[in-house]
Amino acid sequence: MIQPQKNSAAKTQLRLSVLAKQVLPWAVPSLLLIVWQWASSAGILPGRFLPSPSAVMRSFIELSASGELWMHVRVSTLRALSGFVVGGGMGLLLGLLTASMHWAEILLDTTIQMVRNIPPLALIPLVILWFGIDESAKLFLVSLGVFFPVYINTFHGIRSVDRGLLEMGRTYGLSGWPLYREIILPGALPSILVGVRFSLGLMWVILIVAETISARSGIGYMTMNAREFMQTDVMVVGILLYAILGKLADLLAKRLERYWLRWNPAYRIAG
Amino acid sequence: MPTAYSSREIATAQHRCSRGVSVAIKSVSIAFGGRTVLENFDIEISAGEFVAIVGRSGCGKSTLLRSVVGLETPQSGTIIVGNVADSIAKNNGKPDVRVMFQDSRLLPWRRILPNVMLGLGPALIPQAQKVLAQVGLAERASDWPATLSGGQRQRVALARALVHDPNLLLLDEPLGSLDALTRIEMQRLIEEVWRSRGFTAMLVTHDVAEAIALADRVILIEGGCVALDDVVNIPRPRARGSARFAALEERILGRVLQRRPMVEE
Numbered sequence: 001m002i003q004p005q006k007n008s009a010a011k012t013q014l015r016l017s018v019l020a021k022q023v024l025p026w027a028v029p030s031l032l033l034i035v036w037q038w039a040s041s042a043g044i045l046p047g048r049f050l051p052s053p054s055a056v057m058r059s060f061i062e063l064s065a066s067g068e069l070w071m072h073v074r075v076s077t078l079r080a081l082s083g084f085v086v087g088g089g090m091g092l093l094l095g096l097l098t099a100s101m102h103w104a105e106i107l108l109d110t111t112i113q114m115v116r117n118i119p120p121l122a123l124i125p126l127v128i129l130w131f132g133i134d135e136s137a138k139l140f141l142v143s144l145g146v147f148f149p150v151y152i153n154t155f156h157g158i159r160s161v162d163r164g165l166l167e168m169g170r171t172y173g174l175s176g177w178p179l180y181r182e183i184i185l186p187g188a189l190p191s192i193l194v195g196v197r198f199s200l201g202l203m204w205v206i207l208i209v210a211e212t213i214s215a216r217s218g219i220g221y222m223t224m225n226a227r228e229f230m231q232t233d234v235m236v237v238g239i240l241l242y243a244i245l246g247k248l249a250d251l252l253a254k255r256l257e258r259y260w261l262r263w264n265p266a267y268r269i270a271g
Numbered sequence: 272m273p274t275a276y277s278s279r280e281i282a283t284a285q286h287r288c289s290r291g292v293s294v295a296i297k298s299v300s301i302a303f304g305g306r307t308v309l310e311n312f313d314i315e316i317s318a319g320e321f322v323a324i325v326g327r328s329g330c331g332k333s334t335l336l337r338s339v340v341g342l343e344t345p346q347s348g349t350i351i352v353g354n355v356a357d358s359i360a361k362n363n364g365k366p367d368v369r370v371m372f373q374d375s376r377l378l379p380w381r382r383i384l385p386n387v388m389l390g391l392g393p394a395l396i397p398q399a400q401k402v403l404a405q406v407g408l409a410e411r412a413s414d415w416p417a418t419l420s421g422g423q424r425q426r427v428a429l430a431r432a433l434v435h436d437p438n439l440l441l442l443d444e445p446l447g448s449l450d451a452l453t454r455i456e457m458q459r460l461i462e463e464v465w466r467s468r469g470f471t472a473m474l475v476t477h478d479v480a481e482a483i484a485l486a487d488r489v490i491l492i493e494g495g496c497v498a499l500d501d502v503v504n505i506p507r508p509r510a511r512g513s514a515r516f517a518a519l520e521e522r523i524l525g526r527v528l529q530r531r532p533m534v535e536e
Binding site for chain 2: 164165167168169170171172173174178182183186187189261262263264265
């Protein structure tokens, strides 16, 4: 077990650099924004290729004031989350099953490993044929993409639970559900959460593609529709929205890690 | 599951042989992948006795302990824990056997008190707190195991075993990874709880001095058989510096070193 370092010199240094740590990560993005705005105003960057930051901002305010933006964000978020719940939930359940029961591994693992090698996006033509451009098409694609990282990491997490702890649990009379609750699930949790973070990233990637190809609403649809009318500012708003939503999903996953793995010194917040 | 606990269990009164159970190991043979670890192994341990098992690495002493609690299955022979003469108050006559391993094996995701309570209902919280206080860690009840030192973790592991009020406590080199001072402290603690509770104890160790300090009987395993079975007739608490202690240690160590091992681990 790694003990947290308690070095007083390091601590003072840490306190001094707190401000720098808050400010520094934003230095490069701010600089880029300034250069971008300057290039647009000076006419070096034509608006039909890339709008100026101020134009993007204006368009963002307009879109959100009309409520159009929030409608698209709501639709996309709902799609992403329902896909995540369905696909992630199935990955978790099947991962638990194949890792715990030998017959289930023999029966299912080969099939799952074969299907895993098909990129979910390669299925888009078939999916459109099956589901049209309905909600179910997006749900299917996101669920499929999210399923595998959760499945694989759950399987791996359960298989790598400390044998010594399992043995100890058995000498304390634990078996069945109590053994799962006390030892197997908490032991597999760090690995499962790695799968969840992977899935959250993948969830947006797949949704973006699915929405740009076949949708009547959502951020991807908004972006593609803007292209038809050469509204580059709206396109950039859409792209930035994906960045923000992706970052939010990752923050959420990090929060979960910090809470659920707070027993582990590696995940504890310093101090 | 234990149901009725009374202050009797925590009382310091000597009630040896009231909690302990006898252990009869009869012609036990264990082999791993064709290599025989124990062959026709016999020992009898009476109720409340403290027996230390010593021997070189790989002599099968840990395997013996693990087979007593059912973590290994012997190819032949029988291991009987408890007999009709023992008075076992709980578990419908089934003796309670607990193990302390070389590593504490605490659940890192449970705080100290829930670790001690493993497998028990919330009704036993007061009991668990008492035992935690007995090992001197009452104030660490709500800490994470990762914040404890190795010695403290082993004390929690001891508390976890003791809260079940075992009839037989198996100690599989529980002090092997501790520093010298912490070891002596832990040895005292183990002797103290054994004397006050009167369970039967089987200690596996590679430290002959530790065996002599704690045990009523020291058994040396060599080549899968009992090579030496000595009663330690030194009054407790035992002073390590005494002449009798040194003489016995010399004798057992001499016997251990006498024969070259065929396979070195």
